[in-house]
Amino acid sequence: MYFFCALYALKGATGVKTYVGNRGDEFEMRHLNPMFDLGRLRKVFYSSRDRASMSEVIADADVVVNLIGKYYETKIIADKKTFPYLEYKTNFSFEEANVSVPRTVAELCTEMQVDNLIHVSCAAAKEDSPSEYLRSKWRGEQAVKEAYPWATIIRPTQFFGHEDMLLNSFANMAAIYPFVPLVDEGQALTQPVGYFL
Numbered sequence: 001m002y003f004f005c006a007l008y009a010l011k012g013a014t015g016v017k018t019y020v021g022n023r024g025d026e027f028e029m030r031h032l033n034p035m036f037d038l039g040r041l042r043k044v045f046y047s048s049r050d051r052a053s054m055s056e057v058i059a060d061a062d063v064v065v066n067l068i069g070k071y072y073e074t075k076i077i078a079d080k081k082t083f084p085y086l087e088y089k090t091n092f093s094f095e096e097a098n099v100s101v102p103r104t105v106a107e108l109c110t111e112m113q114v115d116n117l118i119h120v121s122c123a124a125a126k127e128d129s130p131s132e133y134l135r136s137k138w139r140g141e142q143a144v145k146e147a148y149p150w151a152t153i154i155r156p157t158q159f160f161g162h163e164d165m166l167l168n169s170f171a172n173m174a175a176i177y178p179f180v181p182l183v184d185e186g187q188a189l190t191q192p193v194g195y196f197l
Helices: 026-035 051-058 094-111 132-147 165-176
Strands: 004-009 016-022 041-045 063-066 074-079 086-092 116-120 152-154
Touching: 016 026, 016 051, 026 041, 041 051, 051 094, 063 094, 094 116, 094 132, 116 132, 132 152
Parallel strands: 016 041, 063 116, 116 152
Antiparallel strands: 004 016, 004 063, 074 086
């Protein structure tokens, strides 16, 4: 769900050691192994509500790339005292995922004297946006700047790549329906950022 990575440049070496923060199991990140020389990739499990585990991911990094964020609020099933004894409750809100956690990453980078923090935001992030998601992304940028004033903030559109939901969702719709629904009758423009493995 959330992901951030810390890049650790080895002094006097030609390679780069990469720490990848992961909240799932190791098989979710397994496809990254062939991209690195032996010993250059370290997968670290963390909780976004635990500063100590987040600092373990950052460790001795020179550069941290923060990709943490959500475009929807996640829900979990929780117990309740009355019938039907279960309810949906918000697990990670926009405020926590897009503001609080990036602020914590920026604070840790300041405390640990990281050379550079790259915070990945959103192209349409605005203070007065009608979307709560976009307003929270803007507030996250401000929180990062406050905690780490020299951070580099980039504002891409959608990311897509190997087995990504952006292109696969269109392919799945085309396989099921005789049409593919598009925003604004297909006239809306977007510039997705592609990466290929």
